[in-house]
Amino acid sequence: MSAALVKAAKQFDALVAALPPSEDGEKAQLRRIAELQAENDAVGQELQKQLEAAVKEVKQVQELFNQAADNCLNLKKPD
Secondary structure, three states, rough: OHHHHHHHHHHHHHHOOOOOOOOOOHHHHHHHHHHHHHHHHHHHHHHHHHHHHHHHHHHHHHHHHHHHHHHHHHHHHOO
């Protein structure tokens, strides 16, 4: 997750560097900032979806591991 956040931050920095120079005027800069904010929001939503999917997958793996451990314990004969 932190790697994805770092990647998103680097993308954001690259986009900020791509902002038009000040001679293009304040309106162009504000329009570009709005575009970048929208793109940043979209990336944030995608990261949130990926995080939720990862959490769900971890829960499934934990359940499978617990089932496997229970099965192994049930195979042992009592002493």
